[in-house]
Amino acid sequence: VASLSSPALAQGTGEPYVRLAEIEIDPAQVDAYRVAVNKQIQAAVQSEPGVLALYAVADKDTPALVFVFEMYADIHAYRSHIETERFKRYKLSTQAMVRSLKLRETVPILLGTKPR
């Protein structure tokens, strides 16, 4: 992968591991889901060195449709992330809010961002 000032380059770890989650939330529980995902993301990027970025966005026309662009230093950082107690609590607490979940593994083409 040709990387251009990517977070991974900033950490000197080579190619990041990127996933894209597509999450359909129960419309009645969107607010509760947002609280849970905010808490989970803030804690993960602050406390897990290999969690480079977690960008959660909602579809503008369908606010119950959420995408998370997930960037990890490598696949091991991802595997550690999903083994944390915090992630397991997040999954359990949001289980009844999620109608469907599509988890996509990707291969970076170019992760272009501003130089740091």
Place this chain on the structure above:
Amino acid sequence: VASLSSPALAQGTGEPYVRLAEIEIDPAQVDAYRVAVNKQIQAAVQSEPGVLALYAVADKDTPALVFVFEMYADIHAYRSHIETERFKRYKLSTQAMVRSLKLRETVPILLGTKPR
């Protein structure tokens, strides 16, 4: 939007404007498409102040399915971006490579990344 060390905060511009493109490429033209998108992304993030990040990734199981997570300082930066001659050339040069295109406007929930 609650932002946590987002590129937009680094630039002090408030909430970024985020889009997610889903692009199905003609499998026979994936390599040519990758060259074109690399060139377009590198130039845009380097020369357009409002283009914060363009992350292009391919689906691991279906390499002809490409996602671009696009982060702009604001909607005006996006509109300027698509009006550049460079972007118009990219669109024209890749037109015959693209089988389908889904362009999604989003609203950030949390753009969580490492502090700069």
